[in-house]
Each structure stands twice: as C-alpha cells, then as structure tokens.
Amino acid sequence: MNAPLIKLGRAGSLALLFFLPAPIVVIGATSFAAAGYLRFPPGELSLRWYAEAATDPRWIDSFLTSLGIAAIVAVTVTAIAFAGAYACHRLRPRWLATFELIVMSPLFFPHAALGVALVNVLALSGHLGTASGIVVAHVVCTLPFAWRPIMVALQRIDSEIVEAASLLGADERRIALGIALPLARSGIVTALLFSFIISFDEVTVTMFLTGPQVTTLPVQIYAFIQENASPVLAAISTVTVAVTLLVVMLLERLIGLEFFVAHDPA
Amino acid sequence: MRGATATPRGLGWLLLPAVLVLALFLGAVALLFLHAFWTKDGFSLAYFKQILDRADYHEVFLRTVSIAAIVSLTSALLAYPIAWLLWRLPKWRNLLLVVVLVPWLVSLVVRTYGWLVILGPKGFLNEALRWAGVIQSPLPLIFNDLGVVIGLTHVLMPFSVIATLSVLLQIDNRLEEASESLGAGALETWRRVVLPLSLPGVFTGISITFLTSMGAIVTPILLGGIRQKMAGTQIYQEVVYNFNMSKASAWALCLLILSGLGLVLLRTVEAALVPKADK
Numbered sequence: 001m002n003a004p005l006i007k008l009g010r011a012g013s014l015a016l017l018f019f020l021p022a023p024i025v026v027i028g029a030t031s032f033a034a035a036g037y038l039r040f041p042p043g044e045l046s047l048r049w050y051a052e053a054a055t056d057p058r059w060i061d062s063f064l065t066s067l068g069i070a071a072i073v074a075v076t077v078t079a080i081a082f083a084g085a086y087a088c089h090r091l092r093p094r095w096l097a098t099f100e101l102i103v104m105s106p107l108f109f110p111h112a113a114l115g116v117a118l119v120n121v122l123a124l125s126g127h128l129g130t131a132s133g134i135v136v137a138h139v140v141c142t143l144p145f146a147w148r149p150i151m152v153a154l155q156r157i158d159s160e161i162v163e164a165a166s167l168l169g170a171d172e173r174r175i176a177l178g179i180a181l182p183l184a185r186s187g188i189v190t191a192l193l194f195s196f197i198i199s200f201d202e203v204t205v206t207m208f209l210t211g212p213q214v215t216t217l218p219v220q221i222y223a224f225i226q227e228n229a230s231p232v233l234a235a236i237s238t239v240t241v242a243v244t245l246l247v248v249m250l251l252e253r254l255i256g257l258e259f260f261v262a263h264d265p266a
Numbered sequence: 267m268r269g270a271t272a273t274p275r276g277l278g279w280l281l282l283p284a285v286l287v288l289a290l291f292l293g294a295v296a297l298l299f300l301h302a303f304w305t306k307d308g309f310s311l312a313y314f315k316q317i318l319d320r321a322d323y324h325e326v327f328l329r330t331v332s333i334a335a336i337v338s339l340t341s342a343l344l345a346y347p348i349a350w351l352l353w354r355l356p357k358w359r360n361l362l363l364v365v366v367l368v369p370w371l372v373s374l375v376v377r378t379y380g381w382l383v384i385l386g387p388k389g390f391l392n393e394a395l396r397w398a399g400v401i402q403s404p405l406p407l408i409f410n411d412l413g414v415v416i417g418l419t420h421v422l423m424p425f426s427v428i429a430t431l432s433v434l435l436q437i438d439n440r441l442e443e444a445s446e447s448l449g450a451g452a453l454e455t456w457r458r459v460v461l462p463l464s465l466p467g468v469f470t471g472i473s474i475t476f477l478t479s480m481g482a483i484v485t486p487i488l489l490g491g492i493r494q495k496m497a498g499t500q501i502y503q504e505v506v507y508n509f510n511m512s513k514a515s516a517w518a519l520c521l522l523i524l525s526g527l528g529l530v531l532l533r534t535v536e537a538a539l540v541p542k543a544d545k
Contacts, residue, residue: 009350017362020427021365027376081284103288108477108525109477111478112480116518244371244372
C-alpha cells in the first residue's frame, strides 16, 4: 500500500491543523513576556500586563458587560428556541420548512449588512448604544445556533414515551416540562453554551451598536488596537481565549462535541 | 414524538417569542430597503447611481468579491487535509476537534490581533527572519491585500474544516473497503470515492466562508489598513463616522445582491461537479 504517502499526508495535515491555534499561542506567549514582545532568546517572564489590565476600569467594565450580555443572551435565546422548537415539533405545521428557513436566514446575511439592518431598527426604538440593544441584536444573531441543537434533541426523543405519558393522563404542560425538557437537555445545554460564546466573542455586528455608555470586550479590544498597540492587549486577548476554552471544555465534558460535526438528521 | 397525541392544543403561543425575534429581523431588513431608497429628499436612487458611476467604488466591490473568492477557495483547500485527518483518526478526533473549535470560537478580533503580532513590520515572523539572516528589511506582510487574505483565510478555515468533516463522517466505510478490495490504491480510492462524496461539505464551507468574507470588517481594517477598502469597511465608515444610513443601506443591499449571486454561482458549479445523490 501507499504507507509512506499516507504518513506524509498525515504529517502535512497535522502541520496545517496546528496552524489554526498559532496566532492564539503567539498572543498567549507575548502576554507573559515582560518585554511585551517575543524575541530570541525569550526574555524574562512576568504578569505585569495582566496587572495593568486588572487595574484599568475600561477593561474590567467591558469584560463584565460582555459576560453579563452573553449570559442574558444565552438564557433568553435558549428559552425562545426551546419554546418555539417544541411547539413546531409537536404541532408540525405545514409551513414548518418555511419557518425554519426564516429562522436560519440571519446566517445568510453578510455581517456588515446585518449590522446596518440592526442599526436601522434599534435606532428607531432608541436602543442604539445600550446594553439592551446589544442583547436584542445578539438574540437575533444567535437564534439559528440555539434552534438547531434543540430541534435535533427533540427529534431524538422516543415518541412512545410521550404517547405513554399522554395515555396515563399527563397534560401538555407536564409533557413539555416533565418529559421534553429533561430529555432534550443535551440540545439545551449545547444551545446555552454555544450562544453564550458567540455573544461573548461577537465583534462585527456589535461594533455598530456600542456607544459611549456601553461597550463589549471584543469591541474595546478592536478600538484599543487602533489607538494603542500596547502589550496589555495580549493579556486581555488571552483572557478571552481562556473564557472560550473553558466553555468549549465544559461543552466537551457535559455533552461532547459531536454536535458540531453531526449532520442534520432531518 | 410524531403522532403522540391527537393534536396538542394551546401550544401555538409558545412560538410567539421566536416569531417576534424573526419579525424584528425581517423588520430590520425591510428598513434596509426603505433607507436605501428613501433619502432626505424622498425616493431616490442617488446612492445606487453613485455606486454605478464611481470608479473607486467599483474597485472596492471588485476587491471585496475577489478577496472573498480567493479566501473561500484557499480556506477550503487548506481545511480539507485537516478534516481528512480528523476523519481518519477517530481516537483522537475529540481532542483534535478542540484544536479546531477553540480558534473558531475565539473572537475574530483576537485572532486578527494575533496576525498583527505575527506579521507586523516588527512582528514575530519578520524578527525571526531577520534574526536568521534571511532578510535585511522587514517584508510588507500586512497593510495590504496579502495581509487581509492571510487573516481572513485563517479566521474562516475552522468553519471549512467543520463543514467538510461533517460530510466525511457520513461516508459509509464499506465503500472504501469495496474500492480497495477491487484493487484501487489509497490515493485512487480517495480521488474516486471519498472526494466526490465529500464535495457537498466542501461547497457548504465555501458558501459560508464566501458570505462571511463579503461582510468582513474587522480583519480588513486591521490587516488591510485604511486604503485597502472593502465593502464592509466602507459600510462601517458610513454608519459610524458619516452617519449616512441611506448610503450604508444602499451599500448593504449591493453587498447582499453580490453575495446572493456568488451563492447561485457556487450552487451551479456544485450541481455540475457533484454526481446526483440517489438516496
């Protein structure tokens, strides 16, 4: 067989794979360098950039804002997606396919166009530059990501369980909260964590919506890169990487990562 | 849960929140049209005319489409071997998937900043090359189209990996075994069995990465510099610095139309390349 060829292919592919985290690793290494940049041979290590970030209220504020917005978005969008997907799943309306297409449609909008569209509508209601405006925009952007895992989980529930419960006299409320909710928990946890991390790290749409009163961490990072390329950025960036890594590991522990590469069962 | 009870009643209101969110989205899209065609002086095609008339704007759209095309194809090409590797190493798949997913989910502003640190004039790469004596003066790796292409390709590659891998995982192992037992080598099996079956995933990846590059703002601004405008950066500038929502909306509509045309073209190519599924 072509053993050497396969080995070569694997080595090449592995090199490409480790190209993906390369910029993150470089940032991480820079954040611990006392000099503030990477050099040969590596210089002294220090936490001074982290200390600097921790004493700057701009970073603390935007970090807490991002965490808060992401948490509210995750819970809200997951609740909305569960309620909607559950109703669709049980009622099976004839327009289900069309409805799901509309649910997924924000995915087919280039972010710059989505940003302008959301500015238009939030300006109309006076929510531009407010945290609530950002939450609403993030709910719109993350609904497709929350909808799909929940729908997939609902479709996996054995219909006989619901039938049995119904025969034994369980009402709709009991079926929804006592059976569907716990049995679809893998989808719900995936939706929660996935929408949390998308909201926490979103920048392209959000930068249209922030204002003097409120800004998120990624938008603050963007603004800071333009005005001042201080190594404190490396420390802040490493913090966002840590949050993202934490959420991915949590998802891996709780549910597994198969969802991301699973094909639509429908 | 199909056919569990006769017809569950009173569940319709559960759809209400989702319908409201979608109504907001559709309302936002409707406003996009309204703003694009209604300026201060009433109905007007002024901004569309401006886009059609100004050569510098043609250049911006041309750059946007070319960069999006190059980036989505490069990203598909580079992502394919990674997806293949993850497919081939089921034992390691979960761990390697973390290596793909974390860079995908980390904020793109952070990943772009990483490329600034690596490719900048005093960046990691230039310093390393100078230290090794390969170059005397730093290579111009960013603040040009090359920087934007490198940055965007890297930002979008994880998605291409995921799209391709999800299709590879569906391939029936027996097809490969059959091909090899009929005497085809590994390379031939890949070319004649695996590749055609994985193309739909590759095309999904190309479509989404094309769309994302079309609407990119952060990476083009940070790695391309002020002069190398793309449609997204122009739109952002109109909204945030010029407060010209009509112009921004007109640009956004043109961007949508071009993206839609791109997707239609991709669909046509896919239909011609991919053998009809006989499921």
